[in-house]
Each structure stands twice: as structure tokens, then as C-alpha cells.
Amino acid sequence: MHFIRLISCIGAFLGLAMSGATAVAQVSLVPQAAARCTSSECSRFDAIVFVHGIYGDDETYRNDRFDWPTELAADLPRTDVYRLNYRSNLITWSKSANPRLEELADGFMAALKPLRTRQYRSIGFIAHSLGGNLVATYIHLVSSRYSHPHRSQNAYVITLATPVLGSQVADMGTRLKTLLGMPVDDSLTSLAADNQFARMMVTFRVADAAKSEDLDCRRVHLHAGYEQEYLGPLLIVTEASAAKSIAQLADSPIVGFPRDHSQIAKPSSKRDPVYVWVADRLEAENARLDEWDRTHPDVLSPRRMCGRMDAIPERP
Numbered sequence: 031m032h033f034i035r036l037i038s039c040i041g042a043f044l045g046l047a048m049s050g051a052t053a054v055a056q057v058s059l060v061p062q063a064a065a066r067c068t069s070s071e072c073s074r075f076d077a078i079v080f081v082h083g084i085y086g087d088d089e090t091y092r093n094d095r096f097d098w099p100t101e102l103a104a105d106l107p108r109t110d111v112y113r114l115n116y117r118s119n120l121i122t123w124s125k126s127a128n129p130r131l132e133e134l135a136d137g138f139m140a141a142l143k144p145l146r147t148r149q150y151r152s153i154g155f156i157a158h159s160l161g162g163n164l165v166a167t168y169i170h171l172v173s174s175r176y177s178h179p180h181r182s183q184n185a186y187v188i189t190l191a192t193p194v195l196g197s198q199v200a201d202m203g204t205r206l207k208t209l210l211g212m213p214v215d216d217s218l219t220s221l222a223a224d225n226q227f228a229r230m231m232v233t234f235r236v237a238d239a240a241k242s243e244d245l246d247c248r249r250v251h252l253h254a255g256y257e258q259e260y261l262g263p264l265l266i267v268t269e270a271s272a273a274k275s276i277a278q279l280a281d282s283p284i285v286g287f288p289r290d291h292s293q294i295a296k297p298s299s300k301r302d303p304v305y306v307w308v309a310d311r312l313e314a315e316n317a318r319l320d321e322w323d324r325t326h327p328d329v330l331s332p333r334r335m336c337g338r339m340d341a342i343p344e345r346p
């Protein structure tokens with residue numbers, strides 16, 4: 031009985047997704063009834079990207095008949111809402127088809143290029159579990175490959191139960207796959223509890239933020255929520271990993287929700303506390319972006335987000 035409950039917990043952490051995908055990562059626009067950008071240049075519009083966790087898919091943000099991205103899109107008339115799905119599926123648990131971590135990073139760069147080139151005023155992210163770590167890696171790569179103004183186009187990241195410093199459940203999953211003779215993929219090993227890559231990514235994020243401040247760039251805000259309920263016998267992602275590890279980077283109080291690892295990404299309605307919290311963060315972020323536009327009239331060009339840089343290359 032304990033073994034079955036343990037497998038159930040590991041399965042919940044891994045997402046329980048069973049569908050496949052051809053590309054490493056793909057971005058799709060959520061159907062919206064409200065007006066949205068229909069041109070190739072969207073500097074007066076914002077974009078929000080939902081990113082699932084390891085082995086997740088569209089079901090990550092769906093609760094019965096309430097589909098969070100679709101419902102949110104209806105509330106935001108000047109915002110395009112997207113889903114970013116990446117290839118990391120439970121059906122390949124016994125195979126070697128899942129991409130390496132560097133392939134996922136490159137896949138994010140390629141998948142999000144159309145959003146960067148459409149020159150949205152801002153790109154924001156709502157990310158569950160591993161998705162938050164992948165978004166952090168993506169934003170670091172943008173500043174490394176291109177520039178800090180390009181980094182600042184990504185205005186904020188809202189994370190839900192992201193294991194910034196990993197999870198012991200990932201360690202259990204790795205051991206289980208080894209025991210069963212299954213190949214272990216990078217996505218899973220990157221979530222090992224307190225691993226060196228995760229600790230270094232926090233260091234990179236702190237350094238990125240410091241340099242961004244030096245260049246008078248528009249800040250990339252971080253807002254974080256974490257789970258408080260156990261799934262079976264385990265707390266899948268601890269407060270120490272999802273909250274305390276990034277306390278120095280957070281731009282609003284980090285909030286705990288009485289939800290398990292899966293349910294924290296599945297609000298049941300627009301009155302759900304998770305939906306309300308995220309909606310409040312989005313409202314505050316929109317006000318901040320409006321204030322930036324008003325106080326930085328000389329840096330409104332989509333290619334200039336930093337007050338102390340005279341010019342940067344064309345957007346990638």
C-alpha cells in the first residue's frame with residue numbers, strides 16, 4: 031500500500047501526461063473573445079505565457095470545465111495569452127525520447143522567438159513546477175545571448191510550486207527508474223534536491239538582477255506561490271525550495287496555498303484564491319508597466335528597455 035501511494039505521489043509530481051509532441055517546445059495562442067494584436071508589431075500589447083511542469087501538458091491548468099488560460103484571456107482585452115508546451119512526457123518514461131536539458135533551453139529560445147520579434151510591450155510567464163526553473167533559465171539565456179534590454183522585455187514571472195532547489199520526489203523518481211532499468215532524463219535529474227545546477231541558477235539570477243539595476247533596466251519581477259498540502263505521504267515541493275530559496279529575488283510577499291502540488295495550478299473558478307492572487311499580481315504588473323511608459327518616454331522603443339544603454343542590436 032505504501033509503495034502504491036509513493037508511485038502515486040511521484041506520478042503527480044511528474045505530471046501524469048500521456049500525449050506526445052513533435053517539436054521540443056511549441057507555443058500556441060489561447061483562443062480569445064477579446065480584441066488582441068493582429069499585426070506583426072505589438073508594442074501596445076502584452077503577452078502572457080503559461081508553462082507547465084515536468085511531463086505536464088494542457089491539463090496542468092484545467093480543472094473540470096474551468097480552463098485557466100482561456101478564462102484569463104477573456105479578462106485581458108489587450109493581452110495575448112499563450113501556452114508553451116515542451117516535450118517531456120510520461121509515456122516516454124521507459125524510453126529515451128525526452129530531450130536533454132540544453133535541448134529544452136534551446137527549444138524555449140526557438141519557441142518564444144515569434145513573441146520576441148512581434149515586439150510586445152512585455153512578455154510575462156505563469157509557470158508551474160519545473161516550468162518555473164525553465165523560464166528562469168530562458169531569461170538568463172536571453173541576457174547572455176543578446177542583451178539586458180532584451181531580457182527586460184520579460185516583465186515578470188509568477189511561479190506556482192516551483193522547486194527552485196529541487197525536490198526529494200525527483201530523487202525517488204530517479205532511483206525508481208534506475209531500479210526498473212529505465213533511462214533517466216535530464217529534466218528529472220535537474221530537479222534533484224539541492225543540486226548544484228539549481229544553486230548556481232539562483233546565483234545567476236541574482237547577478238542578472240544586479241546588472242539590470244546598474245543599467246537602469248525595467249525590472250523582471252518575480253512572484254511566487256507554494257503548496258502547503260501533502261499529496262499522500264509527501265509534500266512534493268517544500269516551502270524551503272519554492273519560497274525561501276528565492277526570497278531575495280521576490281518582488282511581492284511569497285504566498286502559501288492549502289493545495290497539493292497538482293491542484294495549485296488548477297483554480298476552480300475566478301473566485302478561487304489562486305486565480306485571485308495571480309489576477310492581483312497581473313493588475314499590479316500592468317500598472318507598473320504603464321508607469322514605466324510614463325516615466326521613461328525616451329526608452330519606449332521596443333529595442334531600448336534600459337536607460338543607461340545608448341543602443342542595442344536588433345531584436346533576435
